[in-house]
Amino acid sequence: MMTRLVAPSMLSADFANLSCDIEMVNKSQADWFHLDIMDGVFVPNISFGFPIVERVKSLATKPLDVHLMIVDPDRYLERFRDAGADWLTVHYEACPHLNRTLSQIKALGMKAGVSVNPHTPVENLIDILEYADMVLIMSVNPGFGGQSFISNSISRIERLRKLIDSKGLSTLIEVDGGVGPGNAKQLYEAGANVLVAGSAVFKTDNPFDAIERIKNA
Ligand SMILES: O=C(CO)[C@@H](O)[C@H](O)COP(=O)(O)O
């Protein structure tokens, strides 16, 4: 069976009770913490920065999956490593020297991810795939939680899965945006390995159950 991981997105957590939500993820069947960093330039929203990443790291018993939605991420790779990132994902659209950026992330001791916006053909990654530990397919326009899943993301996952398999690589496919118990099965079947879910986890009465249903879809 292919790798199936669930990464709750802390963007939808209650920041006034962050430790409770971290504890919930620790105790749940979730595999990673997904942390969205937005700079108000690459995306039209600002989320949080190093103090929150450090605080989550201090309480988390699972790896931190940090999703950078920022321009010129090269400036901050080391700082995110120091703040506790285990996986660091940059956007294809924000990196003119992607090969260098991914190599740098790995040289700093983290796993390297590359993310594509909904309009970027997954085929554009053909020459960078072997340098990435993970590809993050955005299934909404990045910037906000709680948006609806863009349906052609399924065929994008399928095309990327074929590309990865045809090269004999073990690059993980992560999907982020509008993911929940209702579409998790379809996403895993299309070839996804890691499902990110924000509102589907934190905006429900029973987050444990939501995580379990996504994981075992
Ligand atoms: O990167 C992003 C948004 O840009 C995500 O990680 C969101 O936080 C996912 O939220 P939901 O769509 O699951 O509510």
Ligand SMILES: [Fe+2]
């Ligand atoms: Fe994200």
